[in-house]
Amino acid sequence: MTEPAPRGRFLGSKDSFDEGKIVLFGCPFDAAVSFRSGAAEGPGAIRTFSDVLETYSPDLDADLDDLPFFDAGDLALPAGETEAALGAIREEAGRIIAAGKIPFGLGGDHLVSLPMIEAALEAYPDLVVFQWDAHADLREDYEGAVLSHATVMRRVVEKAGAGRLVQFGIRSGRREEWQWMRGEGTCRPLAPEVVESAISELDGRPIYLTLDLDVLDPSELPGTGTPEPGGVRFHDLMLCLGALRRKAAPIVALDLVEVAPRIDPTGASAVAAAKAVRELLLALPV
Numbered sequence: 001m002t003e004p005a006p007r008g009r010f011l012g013s014k015d016s017f018d019e020g021k022i023v024l025f026g027c028p029f030d031a032a033v034s035f036r037s038g039a040a041e042g043p044g045a046i047r048t049f050s051d052v053l054e055t056y057s058p059d060l061d062a063d064l065d066d067l068p069f070f071d072a073g074d075l076a077l078p079a080g081e082t083e084a085a086l087g088a089i090r091e092e093a094g095r096i097i098a099a100g101k102i103p104f105g106l107g108g109d110h111l112v113s114l115p116m117i118e119a120a121l122e123a124y125p126d127l128v129v130f131q132w133d134a135h136a137d138l139r140e141d142y143e144g145a146v147l148s149h150a151t152v153m154r155r156v157v158e159k160a161g162a163g164r165l166v167q168f169g170i171r172s173g174r175r176e177e178w179q180w181m182r183g184e185g186t187c188r189p190l191a192p193e194v195v196e197s198a199i200s201e202l203d204g205r206p207i208y209l210t211l212d213l214d215v216l217d218p219s220e221l222p223g224t225g226t227p228e229p230g231g232v233r234f235h236d237l238m239l240c241l242g243a244l245r246r247k248a249a250p251i252v253a254l255d256l257v258e259v260a261p262r263i264d265p266t267g268a269s270a271v272a273a274a275k276a277v278r279e280l281l282l283a284l285p286v
Contacts, residue, residue, distance in 0.1 A: 010277065011050035012064030013071035020070030021286040023096045024277075027108035028074050029085050030225070030260075038260030039225055043074050043106040045261035045270040052271050053278055059238055060245055062282040069104075069281055082111075082147055090115030093253060097123045102284060106277070107257030109225065110137060110149035113210045117156050120253040124206040127252070129156055129165050130198070132190055132240070133212040134228040136173030138180060149258070162186070166198055168240075169215040172228045190215060190232050192243040199247040209244075209254040211280070213273055223269025225260050234272055238279060245283040256280065 014020055026043030055064035075092055077085040089105065093116045096103035105116050110133075121127050131137070131153060138157070142148035147155070157165055162184045169190035170181065181187040188194050199207070214224040217231035232240075244251065259273040 008047070009071035009073070010047050011053055011274075012055045012067065012069070014068060015070075017070050017072065017099075020068055020101060022067070022069035022102045022104055022281060022284055023072055024069060024104045024106065024281075025072040025092060025096075026074035026106045027077070027089050027112040027255075029077050029089075029107070029112055030109045031080065031082055031085070038223075038262040039107055039109045039258055041261050042108060042257070042259040042270075042273065045267075046106055046256075046259065046274045046277055047071070049267055049270040050274040050278070053275055055278075057279055057282050059242055060279065060282045062245075064278060064281065067281060068286065086111070086115040086147070090119050093119035094122065097253065102251070102286070103253045104281070105255035105257075107255060107259075110152050110210070110212050110257045111147060112257060113255050114147075114152050114155050116253055116255055117208050117210075118159060120206075120208050121160055124252055127160065127164065127206050127208055128202055129160065130207055130209045131165065131167045131212070132169055132210070132215045133167065134169060134172055134214040134231055135212070135226065136167070136170050136177040136181060138177040139174065168195065168198075169232060171230050190240055191236070192239040195240050195243040196247050199244075199249050202250075204250060206250050206252040209249075209251050209280075211254070211256045211276065212258045213256065213269075213276065214258050216272070221259070221264075221269045221272050223260050223262075223264030224258050225263070226258075237276065241276070241279040241283050244280075248285050249283070251284055254280065254284075
């Protein structure tokens with residue numbers, strides 16, 4: 001069987017940074033995973049498998065050909081230097097925001113969200129974080145490491161405050177994490193009407209959206225490092241992305257993380273991720 005040729009940019013990308021109101025960039029980093037690696041290969045696989053798709057979304061009645069977005073490619077992240085890699089991601093997200101554009105990071109493991117959220121918080125002090133995820137990611141540390149994909153939302157809460165995190169689809173976590181989430185009332189089901197309600201409650205405040213694709217059931221997306229049974233179906237995820245567009249969700253920065261293509265050699269997970277990226281792009285308020 002012939003392997004698909006690698007694609008340099010995501011389907012429909014414009015030719016220059018200046019043309020894009022949204023700037024997509026890859027964060028090929030998975031040094032903070034707790035189980036299976038491979039998420040660093042996610043950005044490249046997502047671009048390659050975007051070639052399977054059409055630019056037009058029938059669900060959203062919108063087309064990437066009409067969308068001013070630019071795929072800037074992958075960041076060159078230093079191997080084995082977590083803090084330096086996170087610093088490079090933070091700098092790139094900040095540069096994009098300072099140019100008046102929306103940064104869209106492609107992971108990579110979920111720790112890449114932390115520097116992006118930090119950059120967004122600097123520009124939008126009243127930012128609220130929407131986390132679509134199977135896992136709470138609220139541990140104080142993971143086997144002694146305070147920077148892990150299992151601790152990323154704990155670090156976010158420390159930066160932004162508990163009242164700034166809204167979690168959707170969580171179905172896994174330690175007892176202490178669940179006690180915290182129940183006490184703070186952060187956790188909600190991932191369903192379109194719930195997403196719409198959460199957006200309405202914010203009354204226009206800016207949103208950072210982090211979409212960890214393990215929110216999907218592993219039968220729908222097996223190519224992820226820490227699969228968790230009992231997730232939403234891909235169709236339901238698409239309905240939630242449609243809710244973002246219907247409500248003109250004021251998303252100012254976002255990421256999509258935790259697709260590990262080597263775990264799913266069929267390519268089904270990579271093409272599902274690519275379709276989710278397409279729908280997210282078309283749901284943004286530009």
